[in-house]
Amino acid sequence: MNENQNGEFVRAEKQKAILVGLNVEDKDNFMTIEDSMRELQDLAETAGATVVHIVIQNRQRVDSAYYIGKGKAEEIRILCEELDAELVIFNDELSGAQLRNLEEVVEAAVIDRTALILDIFAQRAQSKEGKLQVELAQLQYRLPRLIGLGKSLSRTGGGIGTRGPGEQKLDIDRRHVLNRIRDIQSQIKDIKKNRETQRTKRKKSEIPTIALVGYTNSGKSTLMNQIMEMCSFQQEEKKVYVEDMLFATLDTAHRKIVFPNKEEAILIDTVGFVSKLPHTLIEAFKATLEEVQYADLLLHVVDATNQNHEMQIKVTQQVLKELNAESKPTIVVFNKIDRLDASDDIALPRGEMIAYVSALKKMGMEHLISKMEKVLFQDMRRAVLCIPYQRGDIVSYLCEKTNVQRKEYQADGVLIETKLRTADYQKYLNYIVDKTENQSSTF
Ligand SMILES: Nc1nc2c(ncn2[C@@H]2O[C@H](COP(=O)(O)OP(=O)(O)OP(=O)(O)O)[C@@H](O)[C@H]2O)c(=O)[nH]1
Numbered sequence: 001m002n003e004n005q006n007g008e009f010v011r012a013e014k015q016k017a018i019l020v021g022l023n024v025e026d027k028d029n030f031m032t033i034e035d036s037m038r039e040l041q042d043l044a045e046t047a048g049a050t051v052v053h054i055v056i057q058n059r060q061r062v063d064s065a066y067y068i069g070k071g072k073a074e075e076i077r078i079l080c081e082e083l084d085a086e087l088v089i090f091n092d093e094l095s096g097a098q099l100r101n102l103e104e105v106v107e108a109a110v111i112d113r114t115a116l117i118l119d120i121f122a123q124r125a126q127s128k129e130g131k132l133q134v135e136l137a138q139l140q141y142r143l144p145r146l147i148g149l150g151k152s153l154s155r156t157g158g159g160i161g162t163r164g165p166g167e168q169k170l171d172i173d174r175r176h177v178l179n180r181i182r183d184i185q186s187q188i189k190d191i192k193k194n195r196e197t198q199r200t201k202r203k204k205s206e207i208p209t210i211a212l213v214g215y216t217n218s219g220k221s222t223l224m225n226q227i228m229e230m231c232s233f234q235q236e237e238k239k240v241y242v243e244d245m246l247f248a249t250l251d252t253a254h255r256k257i258v259f260p261n262k263e264e265a266i267l268i269d270t271v272g273f274v275s276k277l278p279h280t281l282i283e284a285f286k287a288t289l290e291e292v293q294y295a296d297l298l299l300h301v302v303d304a305t306n307q308n309h310e311m312q313i314k315v316t317q318q319v320l321k322e323l324n325a326e327s328k329p330t331i332v333v334f335n336k337i338d339r340l341d342a343s344d345d346i347a348l349p350r351g352e353m354i355a356y357v358s359a360l361k362k363m364g365m366e367h368l369i370s371k372m373e374k375v376l377f378q379d380m381r382r383a384v385l386c387i388p389y390q391r392g393d394i395v396s397y398l399c400e401k402t403n404v405q406r407k408e409y410q411a412d413g414v415l416i417e418t419k420l421r422t423a424d425y426q427k428y429l430n431y432i433v434d435k436t437e438n439q440s441s442t443f
């Protein structure tokens with residue numbers, strides 16, 4: 001590792017890491033230990049490590065001092081020497097005491113799954129808001145572990161698990177950490193206020209919002225771009241970032257779309273979820289994730305080709321529950337069907353609120369969009385209106401904002417047949433000439 005001119009540590013080569021997982025019998029786990037370790041490996045590689053070995057120990061319960069057995073910890077020290085590994089990553093969150101004890105035995109830097117995920121987030125955060133939220137999560141994770149972490153932080157400098165957003169050196173002085181937490185919390189409060197104002201504005205204009213949620217790498221951003229391409233009135237709407245890596249998206253992006261029925265909506269891309277998503281992270285990202293809470297419709301994007309997609313659905317549902325968004329109208333979108341074999345899709349569920357697409361290859365998109373329309377605008381009513389000629393403003397509004405099916409110039413005004421949202425229906429009630437067909441209908 002070298003220090004550059006700004007006093008930052010720059011890692012010249014990848015850190016070699018050993019992964020350690022515990023297979024505890026009575027744990028309420030969605031995943032097998034093997035799958036969980038595979039995911040940990042993906043996370044470690046995303047953070048820039050090279051995984052040289054994976055250790056799994058079967059135990060009745062977690063050891064309070066060492067997490068694994070002390071004997072196993074000693075074996076890991078030997079493995080580290082043999083394989084030249086400088087980092088050991090544990091598959092669960094460790095206490096400060098466990099971190100300290102393990103470092104003493106294995107004589108290498110020790111981090112846990114939480115620190116690893118936080119590290120990836122710290123590297124990915126782009127916006128001021130994203131950076132603040134990650135730093136808050138990191139500080140809150142570290143606060144009860146400062147003593148345990150002291151050694152690893154001072155030794156590994158810029159290594160995985162020790163990097164903050166913006167590569168600043170981490171403070172391990174308790175008083176400074178506490179002050180910084182308070183400072184960030186007050187800044188996040190301002191961000192929240194700002195978002196609230198924006199939400200209130202949107203609410204006033206009655207534009208519904210749709211949030212894309214789901215496991216990391218399931219294709220949320222790709223789907224968002226595709227929907228934008230199909231439902232955009234300006235072709236130049238800025239695309240969101242897509243990448244084949246975990247946590248490509250950390251900042252929520254809002255884009256306006258227009259449905260074929262001319263109704264508008266705001267589409268929101270969000271950060272992906274992962275199993276054992278650190279609670280501090282969910283807490284810190286509440287300002288961002290609140291968008292999910294206030295959305296009118298969720299698109300829960302699932303990578304149908306992932307053999308663990310059922311577990312990924314459960315994890316996503318659990319996080320949604322934590323965000324009080326589990327009972328929102330949700331369309332489950334099975335994505336990447338271009339990569340499914342004919343035999344694969346037999347097991348996949350069907351239903352009103354389920355869609356199958358390939359966001360990349362533009363398959364099933366019209367179907368999904370019409371489902372979205374149906375859910376969002378199901379309160380729309382057919383109406384025939386006669387608008388007097390002096391109210392050209394209403395005629396323009398209806399022609400621009402609603403899906404006009406008939407327009408005739410008559411002696412007493414312009415006759416317009418269209419579909420109206422309840423609010424508009426009430427507003428223009430005086431002009432409605434045909435009140436017989438008032439039942440709800442959809443396009
Ligand atoms: N084959 C195939 N690949 C897809 C499809 N949709 C997305 N991908 C790929 O999946 C990878 C992840 O896509 P993203 O859109 O970045 O996924 P995401 O859910 O936004 O990921 P995070 O932001 O990291 O949570 C990219 O390499 C995409 O090209 C699809 O329909 N078919």
Ligand SMILES: [Mg+2]
Pocket residue numbers: 220221222241242248249269270
């Ligand atoms: Mg994304």
